[in-house]
Amino acid sequence: MAEATGYRAVIDWIRQAVASGELRRGDRLPSEKELCEQFGLSRQTIRHATGELEKEGLLTRVRGSGTYVGGSISLQRTPKYKNIAVVSTYVDSYIFPPTIRGIESVLAEAGYSTQLSFTDDLISRERLILTNLLEKGNIDGLIIEPSKSALPNPNLDLYRRLLENRIPILFFNASYEELKLPCVRIDDVQTGRQAAEVLIRAGHTSLFAILHLEDIQGKLRYKGFVEAVDAAGLRPEDQGFFWLDNIGLRNLERISDYLFERMKGHTGVMCYNDEVAFKLIQLAQKRGIGIPEDLSVVSIDNSNLADICPVPFTSCFHPKEKLGIKAAENLLKMIEDPAYDGNYMFTSMPFYRESVRTLN
Numbered sequence: 001m002a003e004a005t006g007y008r009a010v011i012d013w014i015r016q017a018v019a020s021g022e023l024r025r026g027d028r029l030p031s032e033k034e035l036c037e038q039f040g041l042s043r044q045t046i047r048h049a050t051g052e053l054e055k056e057g058l059l060t061r062v063r064g065s066g067t068y069v070g071g072s073i074s075l076q077r078t079p080k081y082k083n084i085a086v087v088s089t090y091v092d093s094y095i096f097p098p099t100i101r102g103i104e105s106v107l108a109e110a111g112y113s114t115q116l117s118f119t120d121d122l123i124s125r126e127r128l129i130l131t132n133l134l135e136k137g138n139i140d141g142l143i144i145e146p147s148k149s150a151l152p153n154p155n156l157d158l159y160r161r162l163l164e165n166r167i168p169i170l171f172f173n174a175s176y177e178e179l180k181l182p183c184v185r186i187d188d189v190q191t192g193r194q195a196a197e198v199l200i201r202a203g204h205t206s207l208f209a210i211l212h213l214e215d216i217q218g219k220l221r222y223k224g225f226v227e228a229v230d231a232a233g234l235r236p237e238d239q240g241f242f243w244l245d246n247i248g249l250r251n252l253e254r255i256s257d258y259l260f261e262r263m264k265g266h267t268g269v270m271c272y273n274d275e276v277a278f279k280l281i282q283l284a285q286k287r288g289i290g291i292p293e294d295l296s297v298v299s300i301d302n303s304n305l306a307d308i309c310p311v312p313f314t315s316c317f318h319p320k321e322k323l324g325i326k327a328a329e330n331l332l333k334m335i336e337d338p339a340y341d342g343n344y345m346f347t348s349m350p351f352y353r354e355s356v357r358t359l360n
Contacts, residue, residue, distance in 0.1 A: 006041040010049035013039075018058065018069055025070040028164065029059065062338045066163065080140060083113050084331065085133055087144040089121040094274065094303040095320060099172070102324025103143060110332055115139065119147045121214070121246055123155065130158040134165070141168045141331045149174035149216040168334040170342045172327045174216045182334070182342030184327040188217045191316050191348040192224025192270070195298045198314055198350050199268035200232045203359035204296060208240040208266040210259075210276050212249070218272055221300065225270055240266050244276070252279045260287065267359070268296040274305040277313050281355070285310060292357035302351045313355035316348045 017023040030038070035046045050067050053059045061067045084107050088096050104114050119125040126147040133139060142162060146153070153176055160179075162169060175183035199207055209225050212218030222241070229236050242262055248255055260283075263269065271277035277299035281291050289295055291311040299306065299315040306315040319326075323346060330342035 006039050007045050007049050010035065010039055010041070010046060011053060014050075014053060014058070023069045027069045029067040029069065031066065031160075081138045082111055083115055083139050084328075085115045085117070085139045085142045085144075087117045087119060087126070087129055087142070089119050089145050089147060091118045094305060095173075095301060095318065098321040099324040099327075102321040102326075103328045104324075106325050106328035106332070112140070112332075119145075121147050123147050123153065127155045127158065130155060130162070134158065134161055137165070139167060141170070141335055143170050143172060143327050143331050145173050146171060146176050148214040149176060150212075150214055150219055153178075166338075168331060168338065168342075170327060170331045170334060172323060177216075182330065184323055184330060184342070184344045185217075186318055186323070186346045186348055188220035189224040189227070191300055192221030193228045194224070194348060194350055195221075195270045195300055195316050196225045196228035197232075198298045198352075198356060199270065199296060200228060200234075202268070202296065202356050204268035205232075205234055206238065206266045206268070207234075208242070208263050208269040210242045210244065210269060210271050210280070212272045213243040213245050218243070221270075221272065244272070249276065252276070253283060256283045260284075260289075263295070266295075268298070268356070271297060271299040274299050274301040274303045274313075274315055277315065277355075278305045278309050281309055281311050281313065292355050296357050297355040298350070300348075306351070306353060311355050312353035314350055314352050316350045318348070319346045322346070 014023070014029070023029070029035075029050065032043050032046050035041070036043055039046070050059055050061070054061055054067075058069070059067050060070055086100065086103055088100060090096050100116065107114050117129045119129060133142065156176065156178055159169060159176070169181050171181060171183040173185050175181055196207060207229065209222065211222050226236050229239055240262055242259055252259070269280070271280060277297055281297060284291055284295060291297055297313050299313055301318040302315040303318070306313050326344050330340070330344060333340045334342050
């Protein structure tokens, strides 16, 4: 009964605020969280109330931005600065130069300049960059790769402030689930599943996966790996898993004794990315472990590392430059039409090389 009464109170408050001029056409409504706190109601009740007013044409809900006063309202932004901020985690990894090149090519053709920054996958560095962007206020949009996307992030308040300033935000490679903002990425679940299936089709039944703990891609690829194992009738608990953080990834040799101890008894390994696979094969060879005679290796990214490795390894495709092109194209569409859904997901496929042995 209290929820029902509160539901009417929300509707009445919005109507009165519009009638009095407190809220005008194009004004952004307080967020659902703020309305929940103001009226002491659940988010579902708030959403139901604003949904009714949206049906009446009093409000417009814009995905990734908020709810605004005015029915079928055009919230098209007029670019003021012709400047897009692009924030990547790294600058020198094999993935990012072609991705950034793809972004810059599209933005330059559209007459935009690119303001490029790098976080080194550090939350503190991300906060500093976002704070500077808010203070300067000279951008028309933001394309960003999140830092440590699998972990709770203390910078969500800055993202929300950018949204309140009507700055469209598009993530690439990964996103923060709490923000529900568009993202251009590969289908990491499908890619993890395909990588595991390469080993399964080759007759391997005892599999191992080396995954990244701090990035959501690691968890999604783990999900795909487990799906493939389960579909093949193998017991997921019989397979092995090893989770790396950024420090572990950079210092794989220092923890290699423990890693290879964990891998004993497994004949095939799926690596989180080509950097891990490249280092793993080098470490295995130093230990006299034959690739693929003793251990088969499959990776994800299909970079030049897969070709120049002492044993060229099978790796699943990452679009790299095409991903950057798509991210820039979608952000430009979001600037033109704030209701545009900027999400896009690339599918992947394995490129076969010499690192997988077919078992009898």
